[in-house]
Amino acid sequence: MSDPSVSDRRQEYKLLFEFIRNAFPNEGVIPLHEPRFSALDKQYVNEAIDSTFVSSVGAFVDRFERQIAEYTGAGYAVAAVNGTAALHLALVLCDVQPGDEVITQALTFVATGAAILYCRANPVMVDVDRDSLGMSADALRNWLENNARKEGGVAINQSTGAVIKACVPVHVFGHPCRVDQIRDICQEWGIKLVEDASESLGSFYKGHHTGTFGDMGVFSFNGNKVVTTGGGGVIVTNNERLAQRAKFLSTTAKQPHPYEFFHPELGYNYRLPNLNAALGCAQLEQLEEFIEAKRELAHAYRDFFNLAGMSVTFVEEPLECRSNYWLNAILTSSEQEKTALLEAALEESVQMRPVWRLLHELPMFEDCAHDGLTASIELSRRLINLPSSVVRRR
Ligand SMILES: Cc1ncc(COP(=O)(O)O)c(C=O)c1O
Structure with missing residues (x-):
């Protein structure tokens, strides 16, 4: 009944x-x-088609990255094929290795956890704050104090012996979590911070754009987000070396050369196509x-x-x-x-x-x-x- x-x-x-x-x-x-969508979206997409540069090279990709960096106040932005790929790449850039642990939250879209599994690392989930729905700084601190020790500048899980390499809080539904406190805890414990800001383009915490507090932040431009590129993502960072590595690894790790194909290490085909970036440039203007x-x-x-x-x-x-x-x-x-x-x-x-x-x-x-x-x-x-x-x- x-x-x-x-x-x-x-x-x-x-x-x-x-x-x-x-x-x-x-x-x-x-x-x-x-x-x-507006006339501007169609105009820029048409321009990309007319240019014949519809794939991973083209002026709109660079322009999109510049617009994102400028809007968020991040030093650098590197576009990716989607937010999940951007998260995966960010964790690779944090040197997350098989067997490492990465702290995140259970209240999130599956992609946050999937990116950790792509690295063959083990997610650890801590609770969220009831007001922000994002990772609770208190829960993070408590979990670390009860389960970890610091050794040689890195955090080690006392029961598994694994290195706790990174932490991925999420700004759920666009609401910023207490990321300044989370950053301080991560710094204290020698843990890299990657913000999953997939949903929070346009959201600011204490005057700073979400995604810009940690080592890297990731945004998604899937069709259901505030602005879209059809499918797309971006990594933002203030670290020039990380930005250069992100661009290199996301473009198959190809060494720049007019005609030679040399890839000194394993890279990914994670670049955002110019066609999608064109749409993104127009959307960002709105x-x-x-x-x-x-x-x-x-x-x-x-x-x-x-x-x-x-x-x-x-x-x-x-x-x-x-x-x-x-x-x-x-x-x-x-x-x-x-x-x-x-x-x-x-x-x-x-x-x-x-x-x-x-x-x-x-x-x-x-x-x-x-x-x-x-x-x-x-x-x-x-x-x-x-x-x-x-x-x-x-
Ligand atoms: C919290 C969260 N993380 C990651 C992603 C993955 O982004 P994408 O769909 O662009 O791969 C999304 C969105 O779809 C998301 O909402």
């Missing part, structure tokens, strides 16, 4: 669907997040406008939930941040209510979705060490994402 309090809530859900339909007046099925629209939508959602007196809580940007509000999120009062709302949304052709399955619940990560993940588990039972596309002006 269904819980009557849940069925009573259907009336509240109706108000929410009305609000959403009003916010996206031109849509039939209301998608979770769809890209927005980024601030998109974020303004997304923040307006987020504030409208927040006001709706405050006024509607519903039993759900809107996830607001953490303090001292400007979030891009990539995906708006709410916390339902219970797992049962989450399912009821998702089912009702399905009937109404409004796309909502639960958060990803926690990494440690996926078969490939089930043997991984973790700290109990109390907040991650509780959040995952109650989180729902709401339609969050840039709202078209009427």
Whole structure:
């Protein structure tokens, strides 16, 4: 039998669907997040086609990298074929070796953990903060103090004897985590910091762009992100040597030469095609406008939930941040209510979705060490994402 309090809530859900339909007046099925394109996007893509440089060499790739570096304030940006490849390459650049350990969070998209496994390294998962949904600095510190020792400038897991090489916190749904504290802990323990900023282009923490706090930061330009290149990613860093290595390794480690093919080491074909970069250049010119629209939508959602007196809580940007509000999120009062709302949304052709399955619940990560993940588990039972596309002006 269904819980009557849940069925009573259907009336509240109706108000929410009305609000959403009003916010996206031109849509039939209301998608979770769809890209927005303009004449400028078509113009730049056409220019790339006309130039015949559609693959991994071309002026748009360099321009895209310059635009990203300038916007984020990073010293260097190196474009990649997608965010997952960029994460993998960043971990390779951190010298993550088979058998090493990499600390991350379970509340993330599978790609964060997959990149660690590509290195044949072992993920360790620590809990997240309830407000930011990103890695908890306290959880990181506690796990290290209880499980690691520092030896010769590196962190060693006392029970496995493995080197803890890197740490990959995630700025979930675009909300910055407490990355300054995480950076300090990583520095203290001799652990490399790679920010998974895939979702947080346009999000700033204490005045600095996400992705620029650690050794490297990674962004994704998949079709569902704030701006898209169709598929694409980028590594940002302030370290010139790392940037040069990233470019070299992502372009098959080919030694520059007018006609010789010499590859002194194993590289990757991870470069972003010029065609995709052309789209990215145009999209970046619209980024601030998109974020303004997304923040307006987020504030409208927040006001709706405050006024509607519903039993759900809107996830607001953490303090001292400007979030891009990539995906708006709410916390339902219970797992049962989450399912009821998702089912009702399905009937109404409004796309909502639960958060990803926690990494440690996926078969490939089930043997991984973790700290109990109390907040991650509780959040995952109650989180729902709401339609969050840039709202078209009427
Ligand atoms: C947190 C997170 N990490 C990594 C990725 C991987 O990016 P991509 O899809 O561009 O490979 C994504 C996005 O898709 C993501 O949301």
